[in-house]
Amino acid sequence: MNQLDALKKFTTVVADTGDFKQLAQFQPQDATTNPSLILKAVQKPEYAPLLAEAVAAHRGQPLDVVMDHLLVRFGGEILATIPGRVSTEVDARLSFDTAATVARARRIMALYEAKGIARERVLIKIASTWEGIQAAAELEREGIRCNLTLLFAFCQAVACGQAKVQLISPFVGRIYDWYKKTAGAAWDEAAKAGANDPGVQSVRAIFNHYKKHGIATEVMGASFRNIGQITALAGCDLLTISPELLAQLAATEAPLSLALDAAAAQAMDLPAVAYDEASFRLALNEDAMATEKLAEGIRAFCADAVKLEDLMKKA
Numbered sequence: 349m350n351q352l353d354a355l356k357k358f359t360t361v362v363a364d365t366g367d368f369k370q371l372a373q374f375q376p377q378d379a380t381t382n383p384s385l386i387l388k389a390v391q392k393p394e395y396a397p398l399l400a401e402a403v404a405a406h407r408g409q410p411l412d413v414v415m416d417h418l419l420v421r422f423g424g425e426i427l428a429t430i431p432g433r434v435s436t437e438v439d440a441r442l443s444f445d446t447a448a449t450v451a452r453a454r455r456i457m458a459l460y461e462a463k464g465i466a467r468e469r470v471l472i473k474i475a476s477t478w479e480g481i482q483a484a485a486e487l488e489r490e491g492i493r494c495n496l497t498l499l500f501a502f503c504q505a506v507a508c509g510q511a512k513v514q515l516i517s518p519f520v521g522r523i524y525d526w527y528k529k530t531a532g533a534a535w536d537e538a539a540k541a542g543a544n545d546p547g548v549q550s551v552r553a554i555f556n557h558y559k560k561h562g563i564a565t566e567v568m569g570a571s572f573r574n575i576g577q578i579t580a581l582a583g584c585d586l587l588t589i590s591p592e593l594l595a596q597l598a599a600t601e602a603p604l605s606l607a608l609d610a611a612a613a614q615a616m617d618l619p620a621v622a623y624d625e626a627s628f629r630l631a632l633n634e635d636a637m638a639t640e641k642l643a644e645g646i647r648a649f650c651a652d653a654v655k656l657e658d659l660m661k662k663a
Contacts, residue, residue: 349601350597350598350599350600350601351575351579351597351598351600351601351602351604352374352594352597352598353598354582354603354604355578355579355582355587355597355604358582358583358604358606359581359582359583359584359585359586359587360377360378360432360585360586360587361374361376361377361586361587361589361594362376362377362378362379362380362432362568362586362587362588362589363376363378363379363380363430363588363589363590363591363594364379364380364385364570364588364589364590364591365379365381365385365389365590365591366381366385366386366388366389366390366395366422367385367388367389367392367395367591368422368425368426368428368429369394370591371426371429371430372429374591374594374595374598376430376432376594377430377431377432377586378430378432378433378434378435378586378588379426379429379430379432379433379434379435380434380435380471380473380495380517380570380588381419381422381423381426381434381435381436381437381473382437382473382497382649383437383439383440383649383652383653383656384648384649384652386418386419386422386656387652387655387656387659389422390418390656390659391659398418398421398422398425399418399659399660399663400663401421402414402417402418402421402660403660403663404663405417411657411660411661412439412452414660415439415653415656415657415660416452416455416456416459417459418656418660419436419437419456420436420456420459420460420463422436423436423460423465423470424460424463424465427465427469432469433468433469433470433471433493434469434470434471435470435471435472435473435495435497436456436460436470436471436472436473437472437473437474437497437649438452438453438456438472438473438474439452439653440475440646440649440650440653441650441653443474443475443477443479443480443646444477444479445479446479446480446482446483446486447483449474449479449480449483450483450486450487453472453474453483453487453492453494454487454490454492456470456472457470457472457492467491467492467493468493470493471493471494471495471514471515472484472487472492472493472494472495473494473495473496473497473517474494474495474496474497475496475497475498475642475645475646475649476496476497476498476499476500476504476507476508476516476642477642477646478507478625478628478629480496481496481504481507481508481511481513482511484496484508484511484513485511485512485513488511488512488513488514493514493515494513494514494515495513495514495515495516495517495568496508496513496515496516496517497516497517497519497570498517498519498641498642498645498646498649499516499517499518499519500518500519500522500523500550500635500637500638500641500642501631501632501635501637501638501642502550502553502554502557502621502631503623503627503628503631503632503635503638504516504632504638504642505518505554505557505558505567506557506621506622506623507623507628508565509557509558509561509563509565510622510623512564512565513565514565514566515565515566515567515568515585515586516554516565516566516567516568517568517569517570517571517588518547518550518551518554518567518568518569518570519547519570519571519641519645520545520547520548520550520551520569520570520571520572520573520577520581521547521570521571521572521573521577522547522571522641522645523546523547523550523637523641524540524545524546524547524573524577525573526637526640526641527540527546527637528540530637541576542576542577542579542580543580543607545576545577545580547571547577548577548580548581551567551569551581551584551608552581552607552608554567555567555584555585555608555610555613556608556613556616556618557613557618557621558613559610559613559614560613560614560616560618561618561620566585566586567584567585567586568584568585568586568587568588569581569584569586569587569588570587570588572587572589572590572593574593575593575596575597575600578593578597579604579607580607581607581608582604582605582606582607582608583606583607583608583609583610584608
């Protein structure tokens with residue numbers, strides 16, 4: 349059995365791509381997108397017509413409206429290929445505006461429902477800022493399920509659990525990147541691989557906390573750099589994986605065993621933790637890696653949203 353098939357016995361496999369034509373070969377349950385992935389997709393010849401069609405159908409409307417139609421068009425195509433859910437991201441430029449995030453999420457969901465797609469098949473992706481988490485809490489109360497992304501710190505995960513969000517996406521690879529860059533020449537790749545990878549350790553701590561304290565929020569490891577990070581998280585609720593790494597897993601026959609165990613976590617001695625706004629902001633500020641990677645991630649998604657709008661203007 350290849351590692352992709354073995355992983356599916358422990359974990360729900362999610363494809364991290366806007367390239368819906370690639371999906372069928374890996375048979376993922378769910379799929380995630382983000383502005384960077386959609387930007388990458390629409391620059392390919394086979395997807396360029398989707399951008400042109402969205403612009404033509406909604407010409408004269410504000411760019412943010414056209415953008416949401418394009419995102420939902422990609423989401424609809426993805427849902428035609430997979431049995432589960434798709435994650436669609438709210439514009440990252442709204443990451444510090446709770447009311448605007450809620451309004452944008454409602455609009456995206458309304459566009460899906462207008463296509464006959466049930467809201468149970470859609471997760472609204474929102475950056476894990478304090479404002480984003482509060483927006484998600486409000487949306488969840490309305491029955492709009494959320495995926496809290498750009499999650500790097502334990503305090504972000506705790507606050508998301510308190511908000512009763514459906515799912516979080518802790519970013520394994522970007523945590524690994526920060527620690528590797530910070531260590532410089534002192535970084536020991538072999539010693540920091542697998543279960544010792546700082547990104548893997550972050551997800552394991554979140555997973556164990558959730559399972560110990562009966563927090564229903566799903567944990568979906570994201571942003572992987574190698575298949576070792578993935579196999580070290582076998583047993584996580586979900587893992588969202590790029591097509592390139594899905595292909596590597598499918599081509600690898602090495603044995604794979606359970607790494608995260610919900611039952612074992614329930615027996616651990618882990619204290620309950622809670623945050624209000626002030627303690628959340630302090631905890632995040634105290635974590636240099638999370639502070640830097642959250643800001644960097646939002647900046648990158650904002651930049652790609654601007655690039656996508658520029659393509660729309662030219663279409």
